[in-house]
Amino acid sequence: MFTREVLNVCATATIACCGLSTAALAAESAAPTPATALSEKEALDLGTDAYVYGYSLVTMEMTRRVMTNVASPEGTRAPMGHLVRMREYPTAAFRDITAPNADTLYTTGWMDVSKEPWVLSIPDANDRYFLMPLLDGWTNVFQVPGKRTTGTKAQTYAITGPGWKGTLPQGVTEYKSPTAIVWLLGRIYCTGTPEDYKAVHAMQDNVHIQPLSTFGKPYTAPAGKVDPSIDMKKPVREQVNALSAEQFFSLLAQLMKDNPAAAADAPMVAKLARIGVVAGQPFSASAWGPDATKAMQQVPKLGFEKIMAHFKTAGKHQDGWVFTTDTGIYGTDYIQRALITAIGLGANRPQDAVYPTSEMDAAGKPYDGKSKYVMHFEKGQMPPVNAFWSLTMYDASFFFTPNALNRYTVSSRSKFKENADGSVDVYLQHENPGGDKEANWLPAPEGRFIPMLRLYWPKETPPSIIDGTWKIPAVKKAS
16 A cells, blocks of 8 residues: 655655644754664664654655545545545455455545645535544544534534644634644445445535635645656555665655654654654765664564564454554554554544454464354344444455455445344355355455454443453354
């Protein structure tokens, strides 16, 4: 889901016009410790910490480049300031974002709020479940209008950048973004029938974004400019991981000018300065020296390995399932933020969604499509939610896998075949189980696979996954 080897960063960086945070100001006034003063071990430790810290911001920028590198909206991409209105569920060919869902229709758009605020208008949803999370450049969900939080009546918001001061039109509510980069990652629930597609399309067509200076006037977003040097085929994560340490930290320094560090990040900002990364200042590895340079060449690989290793301790473990309520807002938990960026960019706040994920069955063995598995739900024990739930199948890289039914998920809208006692067995396997069992089949790839359970607007009273009074059924190998 991400971009190519570093081009000219300045060509795509936004222009700052707002005040910097306390941490950023401290960094700009600090004199970085010469990298040549660092030993190989110090450089490796500092570089790895800095890589984990910056992974989310770099990934967001690289994702933005790929997803906006078109002249007009097409498929899953649209220029800056335009909206993508996805009209049907993603397929196995979709590779822009890891862990996509097949339960909602996305309405997404990228905005640069450094120059002026942008206005988001949402129509009356007629009691339909939706949420319109707004992510900053560090992947924090800083606001999330939707049925749970603001209801389903028509609403209008002005998304303002850091340091913006001004007067908004009557009836427009301010949402202040901590960064210049803002990603609207809206989701509208849809059953997938032709009739419901039509209803959701009508709602999507009445969601709008526009600069504040054009609010109340006819507005047509300008066409985008295509940069032919951007790799539009390779997944962004692979492109981020392919960046050298010098490329990665050069981009990070540029991005932090318009997307400042939070005040709580001051200790990390000081670490960044020690390796020459200062917000908005040109970065050069020439002062690293031979020992530090040798260590830094290992940083991208070791940094990403550290991020992915955190999966094992990222949350609660239950019969092969791992889930966390630490999503959407991360504070100084940089490793958690980086992991969610890597495996589920765009994750919601826990009040909106919890995402239990499993890499191994109840016996502690990795899933293999050559085997057959069963997930058994007792009567009345389907996932407890206020909105909906789904169980989605991914390959080892967290993408959909092709199958004959084009089925990537089973969910609360599925017509399950119940057992005689009212319980339900869901079959996770590569081969079609046939007969009545097909209704309960979640197709798996031939090799490694990863199921993910989504609970949208999970209940907070028993039974609840949040307080532990509802347990996720174990996935067991069929006898």
